[in-house]
Amino acid sequence: MKASVKNVRALVFDTFGSVVDWRGSIIRDLSAWGKDNHIQADWAGLADQWRGLYQPQMQKVRTGERSWVNLDVLHRESLEILIPQFGLSNLTEAQRHHVNLVWHRLDAWPDAISGMTRLKSKYIIGSLSNGNVSLLTEMAKHAGLPWDVILSTEWFRCYKPQPQAYANACEILGLKPQEVMMCAAHNDDLVAAANVGLRTAFWPRPLEYGPGQHKDLRAEHEFDVVAKDIRDLADQLLIQP
Amino acid sequence: MKASVKNVRALVFDTFGSVVDWRGSIIRDLSAWGKDNHIQADWAGLADQWRGLYQPQMQKVRTGERSWVNLDVLHRESLEILIPQFGLSNLTEAQRHHVNLVWHRLDAWPDAISGMTRLKSKYIIGSLSNGNVSLLTEMAKHAGLPWDVILSTEWFRCYKPQPQAYANACEILGLKPQEVMMCAAHNDDLVAAANVGLRTAFWPRPLEYGPGQHKDLRAEHEFDVVAKDIRDLADQLLIQP
Numbered sequence: 001m002k003a004s005v006k007n008v009r010a011l012v013f014d015t016f017g018s019v020v021d022w023r024g025s026i027i028r029d030l031s032a033w034g035k036d037n038h039i040q041a042d043w044a045g046l047a048d049q050w051r052g053l054y055q056p057q058m059q060k061v062r063t064g065e066r067s068w069v070n071l072d073v074l075h076r077e078s079l080e081i082l083i084p085q086f087g088l089s090n091l092t093e094a095q096r097h098h099v100n101l102v103w104h105r106l107d108a109w110p111d112a113i114s115g116m117t118r119l120k121s122k123y124i125i126g127s128l129s130n131g132n133v134s135l136l137t138e139m140a141k142h143a144g145l146p147w148d149v150i151l152s153t154e155w156f157r158c159y160k161p162q163p164q165a166y167a168n169a170c171e172i173l174g175l176k177p178q179e180v181m182m183c184a185a186h187n188d189d190l191v192a193a194a195n196v197g198l199r200t201a202f203w204p205r206p207l208e209y210g211p212g213q214h215k216d217l218r219a220e221h222e223f224d225v226v227a228k229d230i231r232d233l234a235d236q237l238l239i240q241p
Numbered sequence: 242m243k244a245s246v247k248n249v250r251a252l253v254f255d256t257f258g259s260v261v262d263w264r265g266s267i268i269r270d271l272s273a274w275g276k277d278n279h280i281q282a283d284w285a286g287l288a289d290q291w292r293g294l295y296q297p298q299m300q301k302v303r304t305g306e307r308s309w310v311n312l313d314v315l316h317r318e319s320l321e322i323l324i325p326q327f328g329l330s331n332l333t334e335a336q337r338h339h340v341n342l343v344w345h346r347l348d349a350w351p352d353a354i355s356g357m358t359r360l361k362s363k364y365i366i367g368s369l370s371n372g373n374v375s376l377l378t379e380m381a382k383h384a385g386l387p388w389d390v391i392l393s394t395e396w397f398r399c400y401k402p403q404p405q406a407y408a409n410a411c412e413i414l415g416l417k418p419q420e421v422m423m424c425a426a427h428n429d430d431l432v433a434a435a436n437v438g439l440r441t442a443f444w445p446r447p448l449e450y451g452p453g454q455h456k457d458l459r460a461e462h463e464f465d466v467v468a469k470d471i472r473d474l475a476d477q478l479l480i481q482p
Contacts, residue, residue, distance in 0.1 A: 072415070124378060134415035137365060137390045149378045150390050154413070172395070174313070174375035 001239060004224050005181070008199050010173050011119055011237075012128035012151060014160075014184035015136065017208040019116075019127075019230070020106040020143060023047050024207075029102050037095070041086045048210070049085075053078035058130065058159040068157045070132035076100045103131070104138035108145060109205065115230030117146050122238060126151045128169050128182065130159050149173075161192030170198065183233065187220045194221075201225035201233055242480060245465050246422070249440050249478075251414050252360055253369035253392060255401075255425035256377065258449040260357075260368075260471070261347040261384060264288050265448075270343050278336070282327045289451070290326075294319035299371065299400040309398045311373035317341045344372070345379035349386060350446065356471030358387050363479060367392045369410050369423065371400050390414075402433030411439065424474065428461045435462075442466035442474055 016022050026047040034040060057074040060066045079100050083089055091099065119125055126149040127136050133152045140147055153159050156168040170180045177197030184190055185205040194200050200223040206213055219226045227233040257263050267288040275281060298315040301307045320341050324330055332340065360366055367390040368377050374393045381388050394400050397409040411421045418438030425431055426446040435441050441464040447454055460467045468474040 124382065126378075132415075133390065133413045137367075137414070141365065141389055148382055149374065155396055172374045173378070174373075 001237065002224055004178075005199055005237070007179050008123065008181045008237075009179045010124035010126065010175055011181050011183050011201070012126045012169055012198075013116075014182070014186060014189050015127050015129040015131055015139070016106075017205055018183070018185040018203075019108060019112045019145065020139065021109050021205075021208070022051065022103070022106050023210055025106040026050075026102050028107075029105055030099065033098070039088070039091075039095075041088055044210070046082060046086050049082055050075070050078055051209075053081065062159050062162055070154050071103070071130055072100065072132055072135060075103055101138075104135050105142050106139055108143045109229070111229040111231040113144055113146065115232075115234040118234040118238060119230075120146055120148065124148050124173065126169075126173075128160070128165070129153070161188055163192065163196050166193045166196040166198055170196075181224065183230075186216050190223055191221055194223075199224045201227060201237075203227040203229050203233060242478065243465055245419075246440055246478070248420050249364065249422045250420045251365035251367065251416055252422050252424050252442070252478075253367045253410055253439075254357075255423070255427060255430050256368050256370040256372055256380070257347075258446055259424070259426040259444075260349060260353045260386065261380065262350050262446075262449070263292065263344070263347050264451055266347040267291075267343050269348075270346055271340065274339070280329070280332075280336075282329055285451070287323060287327050290323055291316070291319055292450075294322065303400050303403055311395050312344070312371055313341065313373055313376060316344055342379075345376050346383050347380055349384045350470070352470040352472040354385055354387065356473075356475040359475040359479060360471075361387055361389065365389045365414065367410075367414075369401070369406070370394070402429055404433065404437050407434045407437040407439055411437075422465065424471075427457050431464055432462055435464075440465045442468060442478075444468040444470050444474060 013019050027043050030043040057078055061068060079096065083091065116125055126147055128151045129136055130153050132154040133150060136150045136152055151169050153165045156164055158164050166182065170177050173180065178199060181199035181201055182190055182193030183201040185203055185208065190200040190202055202219040202223045204217055206217055225233060225236055227236055254260050268284050271284040298319055302309060320337065324332065357366055367388055369392045370377055371394050373395040374391060377391045377393055392410050394406045397405055399405050407423065411418050414421065419440060422440040422442055423431055423434030424442040426444055426449065431441040431443055443460040443464045445458055447458055466474060466477055468477055
């Protein structure tokens with residue numbers, strides 16, 4: 001284990017894409033729901049375009065162009081933009097609400113729960129996600145994620161990669177930045193955390209965006225740990241020195 | 242089950258006294274530590290007087306007499322007040338810090354974990370405590386409390402029984418007050434929650450303050466559920482209608 005990692009006491013995880021498979025989960029969930037309700041649509045296309053609006057929507061909050069709203073609200077607004085294109089204009093209010101909450105019903109990648117459960121024996125493990133608190137709480141129950149603590153940028157009224165997201169997470173844990181490791185499958189999230197002084201761990205999720213993904217296929221910076229997945233992260237961090 | 246309880250989706254628990262036995266835990270922890278370190282003191286007396294300063298210290302924050310500080314800070318200030326009376330003036334800084342963090346190392350009452358684990362199968366279960374986030378996170382790891390989400394008044398920069406503690410907890414869970422049940426062994430906590438519209442569950446902890454306890458021996462108001470303990474709360478809430 002690297003010396004830089006020795007004092008780490010808490011691991012905070014990016015969730016969407018890093019811990020849970022948002023694309024595969026949305027396609028599975030809405031395909032099954034659509035079948036039950038005789039609603040056909042290009043659910044994969046909807047998932048991709050919905051996620052495509054994620055950064056631009058958050059950016060309006062980050063820049064102050066609009067005041068704080070949480071991710072459930074942003075997801076719903078994006079969904080309303082996409083509904084006409086996907087031939088879903090007949091959805092009722094209750095159906096739109098159900099579809100919007102698909103982000104609360106995401107499944108973990110196969111290695112996530114076993115890896116996190118092992119890491120929990122030595123470290124505090126928490127989310128550090130742009131998902132709002134109720135989203136992350138319901139997702140954890142749905143997917144069986146064994147968080148010790150749910151940290152959300154909603155608590156801090158900002159969105160990663162704003163530096164206050166990482167700084168506030170350390171402060172609320174009562175830890176110094178070098179005692180906290182940001183764990184993610186996204187280079188930009190880790191670079192932002194490292195700039196605040198956190199330790200960093202990367203693993204790739206080459207299928208997060210489906211086949212043909214071009215970004216985040218490998219660690220593009222000097223992170224403290226580079227792993228194959230969360231199980232491998234546990235292998236590397238739990239080695240006796 | 243009462244009709245008023247049917248729509249409840251989340252149970253939020255008071256922790257000190259209701260879920261964990263602060264007095265017994267502090268006496269056990271500091272007695273063992275004192276023995277190991279050849280430090281003798283009236284640990285039961287310290288626990289009682291320390292807790293005695295809890296409400297007056299928080300009251301200064303509630304009234305705005307002083308600006309927000311979290312419970313670790315208040316506990317440390319109270320400890321410093323008591324150290325001379327208890328003959329502990331020779332404690333080093335590291336020892337004072339260790340003693341102060343005894344509030345992170347409290348054990349659950351015997352019924353708590355089995356009751357909460359069963360309740361978790363149907364409800365979101367969270368703390369709603371005046372303990373700060375890191376205190377509650379470490380306490381949960383130490384005692385094995387199976388929270389879905391750690392809610393602390395630190396997130397809202399207030400102290401129960403201020404109404405915003407309960408209102409903000411509901412809002413962050415994305416739930417209406419009537420969908421959230423405050424669960425506690427303290428009448429005043431439940432009355433304050435009910436005033437904000439939350440549902441309420443009471444059970445007594447007749448030994449919270451040790452032998453000779455005079456308060457909170459029974460439900461003094463019309464709460465939605467009155468139980469013997471958390472296991473009994475689970476029995477009552479998990480009955481099929």
